[in-house]
Amino acid sequence: xxxxxxxxxxxxxxxxxxxxxxxxxxxxxxxxxxxxxxxxxxxxxxxxxxxxxxxxxxxxxxxxxxxxxxxxxxxxxxxxxxxxxxxxxxxxxxxxxxxxxxxxxxxxxxxxxxxxxxxxxxxxxxxxxxxxxxxxxxxxxxxxxxxxxxxxxxxxxxxxxxxxxxxxxxxxxxxxxxxxxxxxxxxxxxxxxxxxxxxxxxxxxxxxxxxxxxxxxxxxxxxxxxxxxxxxxxxxxxxxxxxxxxxxxxxxxxxxxxxxxxxxxxxxxxxxxxxxxxxxxxxxxxxxxxxxxxxxxxxxxxxxxxxxxxxxxxxxxxxxxxxxxxxxxxxxxxxxxxxxxxxxxxxxxxxxxxxxxxxxxxxxxxxxxxxxxxxxxxxxxxxxxxxxxxxxxxxxxxxxxxxxxxxxxxxxxxxxxxxxxxxxxxxxxxxxxx
Amino acid sequence: xxxxxxxxxxxxxxxxxxxxxxxxxxxxxxxxxxxxxxxxxxxxxxxxxxxxxxxxxxxxxxxxxxxxxxxxxxxxxxxxxxxxxxxxxxxxxxxxxxxxxxxxxxxxxxxxxxxxxxxxxxxxxxxxxxxxxxxxxxxxxxxxxxxxxxxxxxxxxxxxxxxxxxxxxxxxxxxxxxxxxxxxxxxxxxxxxxxxxxxxxxxxxxxxxxxxxxxxxxxxxxxxxxxxxxxxxxxxxxxxxxxxxxxxxxxxxxxxxxxxxxxxxxxxxxxxxxxxxxxxxxxxxxxxxxxxxxxxxxxxxxxxxxxxxxxxxxxxxxxxxxxxxxxxxxxxxxxxxxxxxxxxxxxxxxxxxxxxxxxxxxxxxxxxxxxxxxxxxxxxxxxxxxxxxxxxxxxxxxxxxxx
Numbered sequence: 080x081x082x083x084x085x086x087x088x089x090x091x092x093x094x095x096x097x098x099x100x101x102x103x104x105x106x107x108x109x110x111x112x113x114x115x116x117x118x119x120x121x122x123x124x125x126x127x128x129x130x131x132x133x134x135x136x137x138x139x140x141x142x143x144x145x146x147x148x149x150x151x152x153x154x155x156x157x158x159x160x161x162x163x164x165x166x167x168x169x170x171x172x173x174x175x176x177x178x179x180x181x182x183x184x185x186x187x188x189x190x191x192x193x194x195x196x197x198x199x200x201x202x203x204x205x206x207x208x209x210x211x212x213x214x215x216x217x218x219x220x221x222x223x224x225x226x227x228x229x230x231x232x233x234x235x236x237x238x239x240x241x242x243x244x245x246x247x248x249x250x251x252x253x254x255x256x257x258x259x260x261x262x263x264x265x266x267x268x269x270x271x272x273x274x275x276x277x278x279x280x281x282x283x284x285x286x287x288x289x290x291x292x293x294x295x296x297x298x299x300x301x302x303x304x305x306x307x308x309x310x311x312x313x314x315x316x317x318x319x320x321x322x323x324x325x326x327x328x329x330x331x332x333x334x335x336x337x338x339x340x341x342x343x344x345x346x347x348x349x350x351x352x353x354x355x356x357x358x359x360x361x362x363x364x365x366x367x368x369x370x371x372x373x374x375x376x377x378x379x380x381x382x383x384x385x386x387x388x389x390x391x392x393x394x395x396x397x398x399x400x401x402x403x404x405x406x407x408x409x410x411x412x413x414x415x416x417x418x419x420x421x422x423x424x425x426x427x428x429x430x431x432x433x434x435x436x437x438x439x440x441x442x443x444x445x446x447x448x449x450x451x452x453x454x455x456x457x458x459x460x461x462x463x464x465x466x467x468x469x470x471x472x473x474x475x476x477x478x479x480x481x482x483x484x485x486x487x488x489x490x491x492x493x494x495x496x497x498x499x500x501x502x503x504x505x506x507x508x509x510x511x512x513x
Numbered sequence: 514x515x516x517x518x519x520x521x522x523x524x525x526x527x528x529x530x531x532x533x534x535x536x537x538x539x540x541x542x543x544x545x546x547x548x549x550x551x552x553x554x555x556x557x558x559x560x561x562x563x564x565x566x567x568x569x570x571x572x573x574x575x576x577x578x579x580x581x582x583x584x585x586x587x588x589x590x591x592x593x594x595x596x597x598x599x600x601x602x603x604x605x606x607x608x609x610x611x612x613x614x615x616x617x618x619x620x621x622x623x624x625x626x627x628x629x630x631x632x633x634x635x636x637x638x639x640x641x642x643x644x645x646x647x648x649x650x651x652x653x654x655x656x657x658x659x660x661x662x663x664x665x666x667x668x669x670x671x672x673x674x675x676x677x678x679x680x681x682x683x684x685x686x687x688x689x690x691x692x693x694x695x696x697x698x699x700x701x702x703x704x705x706x707x708x709x710x711x712x713x714x715x716x717x718x719x720x721x722x723x724x725x726x727x728x729x730x731x732x733x734x735x736x737x738x739x740x741x742x743x744x745x746x747x748x749x750x751x752x753x754x755x756x757x758x759x760x761x762x763x764x765x766x767x768x769x770x771x772x773x774x775x776x777x778x779x780x781x782x783x784x785x786x787x788x789x790x791x792x793x794x795x796x797x798x799x800x801x802x803x804x805x806x807x808x809x810x811x812x813x814x815x816x817x818x819x820x821x822x823x824x825x826x827x828x829x830x831x832x833x834x835x836x837x838x839x840x841x842x843x844x845x846x847x848x849x850x851x852x853x854x855x856x857x858x859x860x861x862x863x864x865x866x867x868x869x870x871x872x873x874x875x876x877x878x879x880x881x882x883x884x885x886x887x888x889x890x891x892x893x894x895x896x897x898x899x900x901x902x903x904x905x906x907x908x909x910x911x912x913x914x915x916x
Contacts, residue, residue: 361534450867452886464533468890471534474825475889481824482867 080113081218081230081237081244085155092424093257096289096313097233103314103496105152109503112225114156114240116214158217208271215240219247229253229503235260235272238279245282251506253499254283255311259296262419263345277301284506287311287499289422290443296421309502312447314492315427334365334470337410337434339398339425340417342373347416347439347456349375349382354416356386357463358470365391365470370406372397407432411476412469416456417442426451430487435479437465447490450482515692515742516788516796517779518706520580520654520678521755523559524620525551525587526860528881532894539902541852541895546881548594555595558759563601565758565769569776570610577776578610578787581755582654585618585638586858588645599645606646612789613642615650615674621857622821624655625808626835628667634854635671652790654678656859658708658752658811659818662804665697665705674703676794678752680811681707685803692746694793695803704794705803708752708811712738717753721766729767732774740782747797748788752811813868821862826889831862833896837903844906852899856892864888 080101084094101111218240222230230252232241238254245252260268260276280286280301286308288294294308336355340346348369355367369379369392376394383392398406407413413429413436420442427444429436430451438445439456452469454461469476528550530543569577583602591598605611617623618638623631639650653674655664660679668674681691691707715735719725727734739749754761762768779785788796812820822828834856841853865885882888 357535449884450886452890453883460533460535464535464894465890467534468893472826472829472889472893474829475886475893477825478867478889479886 080111081232081240082113083116083233083236085113085115092313092422093234095424096257096422099314099316099492100495100499101153103492104499106493107496107500109152109496109500110227111153112156112227113153114158114218114221114237116158116236156221158214158221211236211239211275215243219243222248228507231255231499231503232279232283233257235276235279238275238282241279242282251284251509252282253285253287253502253506254279255287255289256280256293256297256421257289258345258421259293259300261296261300262293262421263343265344265418283307284509285309285502287502289313290446292441292443292446293421309498311495311498311502312443312490313422313424313427314490314495315424315431315487316492317431317488331409332364334362334411335409336365336367336466336470337370337406337413337429338368338415339370339403339406339413339429340415342369342371342376342379344375345418345420346371346373347418348379350416350418350456350459350462351414352379352382352386352388352392353459354414354462354466355383355392356388357459358466359388359391361467362470367392368395368406368410369393370395370398370403403428404432407434410434412437412466414462414466415439415442416454416462418456420444427487427490430483433480433484435469435476435483437462437469448483448486450479450486452479515739515746515784516748516786516793517739518580518748518750518788518790518793519578520582520614520750520752520790521757522654522753523581523583523587523755525554525584525590526620526858527586527590527855529861529891529895532891532898534894534897536894536898539848539852539898541898542855547590551590551594554756554760555591555598557764558756559591559595559598560601561764561769562755562758562772563598563605565772566611567601567605567608569773570605570608573776573780575608575610576780576787578612578789578792580612580614580652580789581605582614582616583642584616584620585634585641586620586855588641603646606648610789612652612791613646613648613650614678614790615639615642615653617656619854619857620656620859621854622656622659622831622859622862623835623857624659624664624667625818625822626831627838630835630838630857631667632671639673650674652676652678652706652794657821659808660805660810661808662697662699662806665700665703669700669703676704676706676790678706678750678790679708680809680816681710681750682809682816684816685805685809689801689803690746692742692749693800694747694797695801696799698802698804701799704799706748706750706790706793707803708750710811712749713751713753716751716768716771717757717761720757720762720768720771730771732771732778735771735775736778736782736785739779740785743782743784748793819868820866821859824865824867824885826867826885827862827865830865830889830892830896833893837896837900840903840907844903844910846906849899849903849906856895856899861888861892865892 082097084097086094086098101113104111222244228250230241230244230250232238232252233255234257241252241254260272280297280303286297286303288297288308288310290312291310294310297303297308298305338348338351342348351369358365380394383389395406407429413426413434415423415426415438417423417439418441420439423438423442423444426436426438426448437452437454438448440453441456445453452465454465528543528547529541532541566579615635616638617631617634618641619634621634623634642648642650651674653668654677658678658680665677668677691709695705695707697703697705715730720730722728742749758768758772776787808818809816810818822831837853841849864880864882865888867885
């Protein structure tokens with residue numbers, strides 16, 4: 080399995096998904112070798128608020144101790160590469176330069192994790208695309224040391240590696256589409272990324288899409304035939320007992336509406352603020368919390384000021400682990416106004432934390448959730464209308480929580496893993512036939 | 514000996530328009546949608562079925578009889594959007610073979626929350642029926658056949674009714690047959706007619722179900738089932754929504770052909786006949802007492818109130834609307850009163866039902882909203898505005914008094 084992020088080093092849903100999926104596969108008895116790019120300086124996030132980041136944890140320790148039990152059939156292979164998802168070419172270049180300087184000052188960094196000897200990390204060419212191909216070359220070398228039946232590549236950065244490994248080993252390739260360039264960038268697609276995605280999808284024996292929304296994009300935008308694309312919905316980890324005893328002890332005078340996700344075009348932060356403005360016209364004791372970071376951070380802060388609601392909107396920066404749990408405990412409503420969301424695991428986690436959820440209809444997760452509020456992302460009026468209703472009418476909040484929490488328990492990673500296994504069996508058997 | 518007693522429920526709610534918390538005007542109802550649905554149902558169901566029933570009455574020279582309960586909210590809409598339906602009902606009324614039943618004008622759940630409002634709505638409905646069809650109602654059926662011992666007491670005390678219709682739910686019958694006449698424990702004057710839900714639902718729900726082992730249901734087969742009651746009951750009460758004909762069961766299922774042949778088939782057996790509820794009450798004695806201390810209804814498998822009162826949103830919305838009764842009536846404002854009363858229609862609360870919501874079933878089919886949550890939000894926004902209007906009106910009057 081070729082991936083690019085894994086907890087605790089995550090910036091979005093992809094790492095969460097890979098963790099949940101591999102853990103469930105491990106339970107099913109599937110053996111997984113998970114290949115990860117390993118950034119030299121991990122955990123450095125571009126936020127203006129300094130959060131507690133577990134930068135000092137390293138993967139080799141994690142594998143051995145923490146994950147040993149639940150991921151006993153998963154082996155980790157690290158490739159020393161600073162690949163990060165949700166990256167733009169510019170920010171990447173900037174970070175590479177920093178990295179090279181840091182490396183030079185520290186001389187050479189030795190690679191000891193995962194037991195894979197992929198050689199010295201060469202010299203960075205300074206752009207993301209050649210980095211992806213370097214990752215691919217390293218993956219091929221790793222693949223030749225190992226035996227496996229299927230290659231499973233997660234999102235575009237690993238597609239070239241997937242294609243290369245498939246070409247060298249002759250094993251069937253499954254690509255897993257967690258998001259597409261059209262979700263991340265709207266109509267202003269990066270041609271290079273699009274080409275990589277397209278090549279990966281065409282080279283694949285089967286494509287797994289995280290929703291029908293994504294499946295439709297794969298078919299209509301990438302010229303793939305429908306019979307090649309399967310939908311496998313993501314699941315959610317159960318955490319806690321769902322009773323949240325501690326919660327009622329938190330007293331607050333203000334209602335809190337939560338946005339949690341990357342602050343980028345894809346996530347629709349401006350619609351969140353537009354709705355906030357409208358809500359504040361009819362209600363006063365509300366705070367809007369935006370947890371996350373991203374390339375639209377500055378613009379969003381400025382927009383809040385422009386709308387005259389700066390004092391009512393709090394930016395927390397990127398949150399992890401315990402901080403995420405705490406912010407969920409404080410929130411009265413979670414809002415995901417995504418412009419285009421292939422799936423959206425975060426609403427499931429919110430429901431898991433007993434928070435009612437308002438999601439955009441333009442999200443894959445709205446295909447599986449019924450006990451949530453839904454609105455079109457552009458319909459700021461309707462989003463505001465629903466936010467006010469949740470804050471004003473406790474019975475609504477109560478009913479949403481009760482049914483939502485029950486519904487989310489039915490979305491299991493085990494089912495997702497089982498469906499992946501079926502896809503594997505299909506590609507393996509058809510490969511034998513040919 | 515079994516008589517067949519048909520009663521059809523004829524109702525359409527006055528649906529709300531999309532109303533956000535930011536809306537300030539007093540137009541709560543979706544005239545466009547209500548008109549479109551009213552016209553559609555009139556063309557698919559009311560007009561063709563009324564025509565068919567009229568033909569059958571003529572054809573059988575008055576031996577075929579039926580009863581209707583038409584809600585006030587629908588009568589208002591028909592007058593505005595499909596007046597020709599009213600004239601066909603009037604034609605049916607003039608045959609003398611049709612009985613009209615009483616119910617709450619607004620198809621409301623007022624029995625559960627306000628006896629005063631309950632009585633007022635029944636009387637308003639009764640006056641309307643008398644004015645339109647020159648018919649004095651004598652038998653009562655409560656919204657969704659909601660029933661308990663207390664209902665009989667309330668109806669008895671009005672002094673105008675001889676009988677009440679309700680569901681022949683298993684848990685109140687305890688193995689007895691719904692095909693007899695019953696009394697409530699405290700009141701022997703009012704007679705109870707119980708719906709034979711097995712035979713009623715064969716027509717209303719299972720008729721077009723190809724997975725049902727009795728499909729296709731023919732008039733002959735059905736009348737054999739009715740005749741089997743002979744010797745073990747007085748009456749087979751077939752109670753159903755009128756929209757069964759042409760709307761729930763589409764024309765191409767053969768439902769109209771079934772109905773066209775049914776009276777003839779049933780009366781081929783000399784022992785069988787058709788009676789209206791009042792005739793049934795006049796012809797047969799009550800055989801036993803049925804004790805219903807708790808509430809029942811004709812809805813879903815549960816036959817309880819959970820379709821309208823099953824979650825916190827529904828009970829909140831219902832309490833809110835009846836909490837406003839005193840103030841609304843204090844204003845004496847007719848428009849305000851009419852709007853408030855239209856908001857009592859049980860359908861509004863049915864749309865908020867979360868039971869089975871994920872499974873997508875009959876509840877979804879009748880629901881103009883995407884989700885029960887949307888329906889609650891919309892309803893509460895309208896209620897919020899109505900309350901504001903009401904307070905404003907009362908304040909102005911209070912100020913005038915002071916001056």
